[in-house]
Amino acid sequence: xxxxxxxxxxxxxxxxxxxxxxxxxxxxxxxxxxxxxxxxxxx
Numbered sequence: 001x002x003x004x005x006x007x008x009x010x011x012x013x014x015x016x017x018x019x020x021x022x023x024x025x026x027x028x029x030x031x032x033x034x035x036x037x038x039x040x041x042x043x
Contacts, residue, residue, distance in 0.1 A: 005011045037043045 002011055034043065
């Protein structure tokens with residue numbers, strides 16, 4: 001990826017942020033994944 005875009009402004013990455021141990025929403029994500037796995041019969 002280039003440092004600047006074609007218009008001359010600073011380019012932004014489109015990748016998601018790395019995992020953070022300070023993430024305050026991790027419990028909700030885990031709960032949602034677990035429910036999805038139970039519905040799929042994986043747990």
